[in-house]
Amino acid sequence: MSELLRVERLDVHYGGIQAVRDIxxxxxxxxQATLIGANGAGKSSTVRAITGLENFSGNIVYNGH
Known part of the structure; x- marks a missing residue:
């Protein structure tokens, strides 16, 4: 099997609020994978960053790109 998705040191901020840190x-x-956690844990922000809907810092590689 080959690597399909790699997320490295993902951070998402909304102004001064850090929603995701170092994932x-x-x-x-x-x-298959599932993101679980309490409300406000950053699940939606993580998915939004992966899909390009949210600004982020870190590295996301999907299918080699």
């Missing part, structure tokens, strides 16, 4: 993970082709 790193990778997924191989065929794998």
């Amino acid at each position: 790193s993970f990778s997924l191989q082709e065929g794998e």
